[in-house]
Amino acid sequence: MSGPRPVVLSGPSGAGKSTLMKRLMKDYEGVFGFSVSHTTRNPRPGEEDGKDYHFSTREAVQEGIDQGHFIENAEFSGNLYGTSKTAIEDVRAKNLICILDVDIQGVRRIKETDLNPIYISIQPPSMDVLEKRLRDRQTESEESLQKRLEAARIDMELSKEPGVFDFIIINDDQDRAYEELKETLNDEIQKVQETKP
Ligand code: ADP
Ligand code: 5GP
Numbered sequence: 131m132s133g134p135r136p137v138v139l140s141g142p143s144g145a146g147k148s149t150l151m152k153r154l155m156k157d158y159e160g161v162f163g164f165s166v167s168h169t170t171r172n173p174r175p176g177e178e179d180g181k182d183y184h185f186s187t188r189e190a191v192q193e194g195i196d197q198g199h200f201i202e203n204a205e206f207s208g209n210l211y212g213t214s215k216t217a218i219e220d221v222r223a224k225n226l227i228c229i230l231d232v233d234i235q236g237v238r239r240i241k242e243t244d245l246n247p248i249y250i251s252i253q254p255p256s257m258d259v260l261e262k263r264l265r266d267r268q269t270e271s272e273e274s275l276q277k278r279l280e281a282a283r284i285d286m287e288l289s290k291e292p293g294v295f296d297f298i299i300i301n302d303d304q305d306r307a308y309e310e311l312k313e314t315l316n317d318e319i320q321k322v323q324e325t326k327p
Pocket of ligand 2: 139140141142143144167168171202203204206211212213232233234235236237
């Protein structure tokens with residue numbers, strides 16, 4: 131595929147992926163584009179359909195998967211999530227760096243494609259900090275929170291395996307982690323900026 135290399139941001143729910151990504155997209159307007167996934171979970175307050183996710187029914191997403199419209203999909207915390215081919219093509223058509231926010235299953239599935247992204251894992255400093263962030267975010271029921279913590283334990287183990295991620299960023303202090311993320315993406319950012327008039 132042509133154009134700048136996409137970026138996969140992964141890591142446990144609550145690690146800070148969305149926070150760091152939104153900062154990046156705000157500071158570098160016209161450089162990054164978000165791959166809008168489909169999900170069967172309900173929108174959180176403030177989330178917009180078509181911007182944060184395509185909020186869909188399981189039937190609709192499953193039909194799209196069956197028809198080969200998705201590059202990957204995964205079950206996470208009782209819901210179906212997936213990246214459609216269109217989500218990526220929309221961003222790449224604008225010659226932007228495509229950012230994908232996917233779980234560890236998505237990372238594995240994307241490795242089987244020809245997308246060739248930079249794989250970055252955003253990790254919390256500890257499970258205790260992660261739990262506090264998820265609770266303070268006040269978006270999850272106790273059941274959903276427990277499922278996310280269980281998935282986080284698995285994620286934190288699997289992410290350590292050599293070769294899974296190109297970069298692992300510990301999101302302890304937000305400003306520090308953001309600087310590290312910017313530094314990691316510096317070459318790709320420059321390449322896109324050089325092509326802009
Ligand atoms: P994710 O997208 O990985 O699920 P979020 O970006 O929603 O995670 O972050 C989870 C919560 O933690 C949010 O309420 C966010 O404001 C907060 N948060 C993110 N990064 C930090 C940080 N470095 N220190 C403290 N709180 C943070
Ligand atoms: P959340 O419900 O907190 O928005 O996302 C839950 C988890 O699903 C996160 O780990 C996030 O990275 C992951 N996720 C979001 N979209 C996708 C997707 O399209 N594919 C996969 N595999 N995971 C996704």
